[in-house]
Amino acid sequence: MERPRLLILGAGGHGRAVLELLRDAGFPPPLGVLDDGPASPGLPGVPHLGPLSRMAALRAEGAAAAHVALGHNATRRRLGEALLALGYALPALRHPSAIVAGSATLGAGSVAMPRSVAGAAARLGAHSILNTGAILEHDAVTGPGCHIAPGAVLGGGVRLGAEVLVGILAGIKPGTAVGDGATIALGAAVVGDVPAGATVSGVPAREKA
Numbered sequence: 001m002e003r004p005r006l007l008i009l010g011a012g013g014h015g016r017a018v019l020e021l022l023r024d025a026g027f028p029p030p031l032g033v034l035d036d037g038p039a040s041p042g043l044p045g046v047p048h049l050g051p052l053s054r055m056a057a058l059r060a061e062g063a064a065a066a067h068v069a070l071g072h073n074a075t076r077r078r079l080g081e082a083l084l085a086l087g088y089a090l091p092a093l094r095h096p097s098a099i100v101a102g103s104a105t106l107g108a109g110s111v112a113m114p115r116s117v118a119g120a121a122a123r124l125g126a127h128s129i130l131n132t133g134a135i136l137e138h139d140a141v142t143g144p145g146c147h148i149a150p151g152a153v154l155g156g157g158v159r160l161g162a163e164v165l166v167g168i169l170a171g172i173k174p175g176t177a178v179g180d181g182a183t184i185a186l187g188a189a190v191v192g193d194v195p196a197g198a199t200v201s202g203v204p205a206r207e208k209a
């Protein structure tokens with residue numbers, strides 16, 4: 001499949017990481033980057049095309065494919081859905097060192113960063129990040145707008161709702177369910193279901209009183 005020139009949304013740290021991925025994966029140079037930061041330095045070597053609100057005008061001018069490279073889950077999902085509604089293609093991005101099982105799926109606008117793994121029948125939701133070295137074990141499923149941070153591991157059959165952050169090096173016991181908008185602290189060991197909106201931390205993971 002020919003790799004498209006992408007419009008990137010977000011010129012922060014994650015944007016720079018995605019830019020490296022695109023180079024490693026053989027994508028052509030991005031069309032440009034949009035960012036709302038008034039003093040945004042942009043992405044190195046990529047034309048800065050203005051604020052996020054320009055995405056509609058650029059679509060009308062012929063931009064056809066995009067990626068939202070923002071770390072904030074709700075914002076990334078909202079912008080990704082807006083891009084889809086405008087008719088942009090949002091290809092799932094995958095670093096060449098990522099291991100994605102033939103039966104695994106990566107949703108629209110999602111990204112599998114270096115050395116990440118998606119096992120048999122795992123499903124990474126739309127607009128989600130499987131960050132460096134993170135692992136979705138077999139049959140693990142995430143909703144849209146999730147972020148599995150570097151080194152985190154979802155055991156077999158784990159189910160995440162929408163917009164869940166699983167912090168760096170956290171682990172989730174096989175078969176566990178995590179509700180929408182929950183935050184799993186870095187280093188946590190989740191051994192039971194987590195309600196929507198909760199923040200849990202520690203080993204075993206608990207909500208703070």
Ligand SMILES: CC(=O)SCCNC(=O)CCNC(=O)[C@H](O)C(C)(C)COP(=O)(O)OP(=O)(O)OC[C@H]1O[C@@H](n2cnc3c(N)ncnc32)[C@H](O)[C@@H]1OP(=O)(O)O
Nearest residue numbers: 131149150166167168183184185186187188199200201202
């Ligand atoms: C490429 C990348 O960098 S991806 C980055 C992805 N992001 C992450 O992995 C970070 C995930 N976030 C965390 O783990 C955060 O520390 C959170 C969400 C758990 C808490 O953040 P905040 O609400 O800002 O809490 P804050 O730092 O003020 O700490 C509040 C209390 O929780 C404790 N705490 C904070 N993080 C943790 C943790 N991971 N495990 C155990 N306790 C923690 C603090 O020590 C503090 O305890 P105290 O009240 O007894 O003093």
